[in-house]
Amino acid sequence: MRTVRVPMREPHATASGVITESPLVLTDVLTDTGIAGHSIVFTYTAAALEPTAGLIRSLEASLMGGKARAARSRA
Numbered sequence: 001m002r003t004v005r006v007p008m009r010e011p012h013a014t015a016s017g018v019i020t021e022s023p024l025v026l027t028d029v030l031t032d033t034g035i036a037g038h039s040i041v042f043t044y045t046a047a048a049l050e051p052t053a054g055l056i057r058s059l060e061a062s063l064m065g066g067k068a069r070a071a072r073s074r075a
Contacts, residue, residue, distance in 0.1 A: 001027045001051040001057060019044070026031045029063065 005021045012019045025041040043052050 001053060003024065003053050005046055005049075023049050025049060025056060027053070029058055 001023075004024050004026060006024060008019065009020050023043045023046045025043065027039045027041070027061060029037040029039075031037075041056065043049055
């Protein structure tokens with residue numbers, strides 16, 4: 001799992017301001033049979049990146065008891 005802040009080509013205006021980047025939490029999951037899954041979670045603000053990543057990371061223990069394990073980032 002990793003967090004990234006991707007600049008937007010064109011800023012997006014909202015009622016609460018202008019969004020100039022996409023704060024994302026990227027997750028990879030690999031099953032014990034080799035099947036891979038990937039997810040992208042968008043947060044509206046970079047301040048939510050770590051709390052969102054922590055929430056997703058807290059699911060790892062549940063997945064380890066089943067058929068999946070969280071893939072470790074190579075970054």
